[in-house]
Structure formats: C-alpha cells, structure tokens
Amino acid sequence: MVISLVGAKSVSAHPNDQLVITIAPLSVEEVYKQADDAANGAIVLMSGMVRNNSEGFSVLHLEYQAYEPMAIAVFKQIAAEIRQTWTDVTHVVIHHRVGRLEIGEISVLIAVGCPHRKEAFEACQYAIDTLKHRAPIWKKEFYYGKTGEVCSSWVKCC
Template sequence: MKSVLPSTPIAVIKPRSEDSFAITFAPLSLAEIYAKADDSANGAVVVMSGMVRNQTDGKPVVALEYQAYEPMALRVFYQIADDIRSLWPGVNRVVIHHRIGRLSVGDISVLVAIGCPHRGEAFEACRYAIDTLKHNAPVWKKEHWQDGSSTWVSIGACEQSGESC
C-alpha cells in the first residue's frame, strides 16, 4: 500500500517579538514577568503564579524537581500564544516562563501573564494558557516526599487524574 503524505507543510509558529517564553533554571521574578506583559494599550495584566506547595493529597512534600523537553515545550508555548490571539484578538502580550530543576516549598515554578485591553479577556486567556500548558507541554515533575521517597508525575497526568498538581 502506498502512503500518502499531506501536501501542505506543517506550520512553524514563530513567537511575536512582544511576547516572552522561557524554560529556565533561574528563579522566576513576578515583577519581571509583569513588566514583560505590560503595555500602554493594556487595561489589564493578569498573572498566574504556580508555586511548590507543602503537600499533595495530605502527603508532606519537601521539594519538586522539574524537567522539560525544552524545544517542544517552547513550541507548545508558541502555539498557546497563537491560539490565544485567535480566540482573543485584542491580547497584546503573552508571557510564559517555566522553571526546571529542584525547587523548594514556596518557590515559583511557572508564571503566565497576559496583557490585554480588557480584564475579562485577560482572565480567560490566562486560564487558557495555564490549562493548555499543563495538558500539552512536555514538562514532568518529581515529587520529593518528607519520608524520603519520590515519584515522577507528568503534569498532564495530574489534570487527567483530577489532581491539581
């Protein structure tokens, strides 16, 4: 049987210069991310900050370790921004930064910021961004428990199981 390949190439999404995406070992700065999303045309900047909490399902957590397949994760971030602009054309800025490495309780693991003329669209776009990131980005975390054990978890698997990781 002869295989047929699609005649149209797969689209390569390039980020807009006003957007910012990163996978980094460095601590994330709320002020820096806010500044990247800010623009004089905005009526709102909505920021979502994901942090390492001290427990999961009542089990004490001492640290999380994040890993990502960076090239693909960044492509997912670009696609999220492209989708956002299709759904909410007024969005001025999309900022998504995710940390990797070992993080302690209280550390910020992910920051998403949306700059937009109107607050409603900014809130909706920000929620879309973090929910889509958690389902689609190749990011994994290892939960380090107080008892010395640890477990790797795919971020998308958390959402599918009903957990909020």
C-alpha cells in the same frame, strides 16, 4: 525564531511574547513588566508555586524537567491560539522553571496583557490549563511516606 518538530505545527513567536524555560528563579516583577503596554487595561498574572503537600503527603521539594525545544514550541502554539481567540491581547508571557524547587518557590508564571480584564482573565486561564495538558514538562515529588521514609515519584504535569 521558528522551531519545527515532527508532528508539531511550526509557529513563529509574536514579537511581544516572552516564552522561557529556565533554571533561574522566576520574577513576578519581570514577567509583569514584559506584559505591560500602554494599550492594556489589564494584566492578569498567574503564579504557580511549590506547595508543602500533595495527595495527603508532606512534600519536601520538587524537581522539574522539560523537553525544552518541544515545550517552547507548545508555548508558542498556546500564544498563537490565544491571539486567534482574544484578538486584542497585546502580550503573552510564559515562564517555566526547571531543576530543584523548594516549598514556596515559583514554578510557572503566566501573564497576559489586554485592553479588557475579562479577556485577559480568560486568556490567562486558557494558557495555564493548556500548558498543563500539552507541554512536555515533568515533576518529581519528594515527600514523606506513610511510615516517615523519604519517597519520590515522577508526575507528568499534565
């Protein structure tokens, strides 16, 4: 599948890559299985979750929104860049959740399968750092304000 957007580079997904935006809860086990391969010596999995605090405030929950077609195109570009830099990578898996998430729920899972751990770690870190800078994904934080009132504010994830 190819997504073409004005000003965006069109990229085809590698058949071993799994790039998903969903409202459903994310599964560490599923993402791990999608990155698994007999050629791998390592699978590095990064799990981002909703924490109970942000900038000194007590967080109640988050809401994520994404411009899905462009976000998936960005995920594909990240996977392609990983494959150009770390040519032994066997699988790139990026799953991001949207909608309301409670404290402790997983918002993003990234897994990279590779014959060697160093490259798997580097590629996984590149994926999350780049996703946070490029993907059109926003979160709205709901938190207690200084006087105990419930407040909210939108934050671009990058």
